[in-house]
Amino acid sequence: xxxxxxxxxxxxxVWVVHDGLRRTVSSDKMEGYFLAGRNLPWWAVGxxxxxxxxxxxxxxxxxxQGYQDGLRFVQxxxxxxLAMIILSVTVVPFFYRANVYTAYxxxxxRFDAKTRALTSxxxxxSRGLACGVIVAAPSVILSIILDWNLTLTVLAIGLPTAxxxxxxxxxxVTWTDVKQMGVIVSGVTAAVIVLxxxxxxxxxxxxxxxxxxxxxxxxxxxxxxxxxxxxTFWSGLIGGLFLMLSYFGCDQSQVQRYLTARSIDEGRRxxxxxxxxxxxxxxxxxLTGVLVFVFYLFARPPMLFNPQHDERLRTGGAALxxxxxxxxxxxxxxxxxxAAFRASEARQGRDATGIEASTREFRTQDAALAGIRREAxxxxxxxxxxxxxxxxxxxxxxxxxxxxxxxxxxxxIAAIFAAAMSSIAAELNALSAATxxxxxxxxxxxxxxxxxxxxxxxLATGAWGxxxxxxxxxxxxxxxxxxxxxxxxSFFYGSLLGVFVLAIGTKRATSLxxxxxxxxxxxxxxxxxxxxxxxxxxxxxxxxxxxxxIVGLLISALTPSQQPxxxxxx
Amino acid sequence: xxxxxRATAVTVLATEALAIAALWLLGRLFSS
Numbered sequence: 001x002x003x004x005x006x007x008x009x010x011x012x013x014v015w016v017v018h019d020g021l022r023r024t025v026s027s028d029k030m031e032g033y034f035l036a037g038r039n040l041p042w043w044a045v046g047x048x049x050x051x052x053x054x055x056x057x058x059x060x061x062x063x064x065q066g067y068q069d070g071l072r073f074v075q076x077x078x079x080x081x082l083a084m085i086i087l088s089v090t091v092v093p094f095f096y097r098a099n100v101y102t103a104y105x106x107x108x109x110r111f112d113a114k115t116r117a118l119t120s121x122x123x124x125x126s127r128g129l130a131c132g133v134i135v136a137a138p139s140v141i142l143s144i145i146l147d148w149n150l151t152l153t154v155l156a157i158g159l160p161t162a163x164x165x166x167x168x169x170x171x172x173v174t175w176t177d178v179k180q181m182g183v184i185v186s187g188v189t190a191a192v193i194v195l196x197x198x199x200x201x202x203x204x205x206x207x208x209x210x211x212x213x214x215x216x217x218x219x220x221x222x223x224x225x226x227x228x229x230x231x232t233f234w235s236g237l238i239g240g241l242f243l244m245l246s247y248f249g250c251d252q253s254q255v256q257r258y259l260t261a262r263s264i265d266e267g268r269r270x271x272x273x274x275x276x277x278x279x280x281x282x283x284x285x286x287l288t289g290v291l292v293f294v295f296y297l298f299a300r301p302p303m304l305f306n307p308q309h310d311e312r313l314r315t316g317g318a319a320l321x322x323x324x325x326x327x328x329x330x331x332x333x334x335x336x337x338x339a340a341f342r343a344s345e346a347r348q349g350r351d352a353t354g355i356e357a358s359t360r361e362f363r364t365q366d367a368a369l370a371g372i373r374r375e376a377x378x379x380x381x382x383x384x385x386x387x388x389x390x391x392x393x394x395x396x397x398x399x400x401x402x403x404x405x406x407x408x409x410x411x412x413i414a415a416i417f418a419a420a421m422s423s424i425a426a427e428l429n430a431l432s433a434a435t436x437x438x439x440x441x442x443x444x445x446x447x448x449x450x451x452x453x454x455x456x457x458x459l460a461t462g463a464w465g466x467x468x469x470x471x472x473x474x475x476x477x478x479x480x481x482x483x484x485x486x487x488x489x490s491f492f493y494g495s496l497l498g499v500f501v502l503a504i505g506t507k508r509a510t511s512l513x514x515x516x517x518x519x520x521x522x523x524x525x526x527x528x529x530x531x532x533x534x535x536x537x538x539x540x541x542x543x544x545x546x547x548x549x550i551v552g553l554l555i556s557a558l559t560p561s562q563q564p565x566x567x568x569x570x
Numbered sequence: 571x572x573x574x575x576r577a578t579a580v581t582v583l584a585t586e587a588l589a590i591a592a593l594w595l596l597g598r599l600f601s602s
Contacts, residue, residue, distance in 0.1 A: 071593065081586045085579045213600030220593040268575070275582045279589050
């Protein structure tokens with residue numbers, strides 16, 4: 001990396017840490033530290049909500065998915081706008097008026113202490129580990145692509161985040177999130193501009209998109225009702241709706257965001273930012289991946305995007321076989337490049353017969369090249385024993401570091417850092433809130449002064465930061481990074497949502513019903529995941545909610561009724 | 571649900587429907 005790129009990354013880090021630390025003065029009370037005194041404007045909270053969800057995994061993995069599969073992944077977010085509407089009508093006023101720090105605190109008001117403890121514990125376990133994955137994902141990729149030391153990369157991302165979150169609290173999280181969103185969008189926009197400018201002079205953007213489209217990469221919608229297909233219109237709309245309801249409605253890292261808004265109305269508006277902007281932003285990120293595919297039609301791509309495997313195979317026992325494969329790959333790339341040029345020429349000359357013939361030829365050459373890449377991946381699997389080898393997450397960082405101009409490489413690396421740090425900061429603050437409010441203040445020391453809880457909260461934030469870094473260092477073997485985190489969440493998210501449906505949606509539900517329902521929901525999801533592995537994980541959320549609600553209501557009907565507390569939303 | 575929230579909900583859903591229609595059109599236009 002050039003000195004200028006290092007300088008850009010360093011300036012970004014200093015700027016963000018300084019901006020976070022200067023919020024320390026306004027975070028000298030518990031309510032300021034965790035809820036910003038409920039005084040943040042809707043647009044800042046809205047951008048923070050988006051920044052929290054957009055991790056480096058999303059940025060790097062989604063561009064890779066765009067390169068490999070095209071726009072299909074956008075369907076995953078189709079349930080999000082509807083989820084935001086439902087949440088703004090239901091849980092936002094509910095949590096806001098309940099005057100709680102954590103979502104799980106309300107469950108004790110409605111049910112009992114053990115339901116609160118179990119849900120909060122599940123949040124701590126799943127998010128604590130997920131936080132490690134969020135740090136690990138970009139660290140592993142950047143350390144391999146740029147030949148950095150893995151532990152130092154983990155610390156470079158994790159430590160500054162832990163420091164400014166520890167002192168600045170949720171104010172630091174929100175205001176740095178706003179700036180980090182700016183860095184991310186600037187980086188992606190710069191990449192798109194470089195990609196468009198990088199097209200050969202005689203290939204227009206329209207004909208380039210036609211070439212990408214001929215491989216199906218611009219077909220975003222899949223209306224098949226196939227439960228085994230991960231991303232379809234229906235899995236995104238229905239499964240995605242339940243996942244988003246769970247994530248934004250029951251996950252403390254998101255609930256805490258809109259609890260910081262000035263009023264219920266501003267909390268609602270903050271969710272509407274995601275409802276309007278999330279899908280276009282994801283299309284932009286996926287389209288960036290499609291443009292990387294188009295870019296590598298004309299520029300020579302590496303056969304394997306993970307340089308570590310490339311190096312090992314080049315010098316290892318299978319070197320001869322790998323060299324032969326590389327020669328075939330270079331030949332196939334040249335044939336595909338010529339076919340792409342011919343398809344572009346035919347398109348620009350509006351020659352209907354030529355378009356059809358050249359497109360057919362291009363598809364054949366593209367399939368041949370993809371076949372050789374599969375053979376290379378098989379070779380990696382045989383040589384390394386890694387049966388889950390997938391270099392999709394290395395595509396975009398490889399493009400950035402080898403093809404983007406000096407200065408913009410630094411901006412893009414800073415954007416990857418920003419995506420990771422914005423998510424980690426929100427998680428750390430929420431993990432600290434759940435630890436202190438749901439366990440320490442509830443079960444260890446209930447009557448300490450505010451100052452004491454503030455110190456404990458800061459220590460808890462730092463401790464969770466250390467846990468994330470330690471988990472990250474050990475979580476070095478990762479498959480498809482987006483799915484690791486989403487699958488992990490899906491295991492209990494649906495069940496958690498089911499408990500909140502029982503709490504907010506029915507008066508008849510008892511504490512025993514909610515507790516047993518939660519356990520039954522998670523057991524059912526585990527059974528479905530193991531017994532029917534072909535069913536897409538997005539449907540696990542639906543299974544979890546349905547199981548909790550049915551079992552919860554059944555148990556409630558069989559147990560003595562319980563007087564629910566007065567509804568704070570009414 | 572107040573009329574204000576109802577109006578927001580309709581606008582959000584209409585915007586999403588437009589976005590999905592635009593994606594469908596993108597696929598139709600560039601996939602031949």
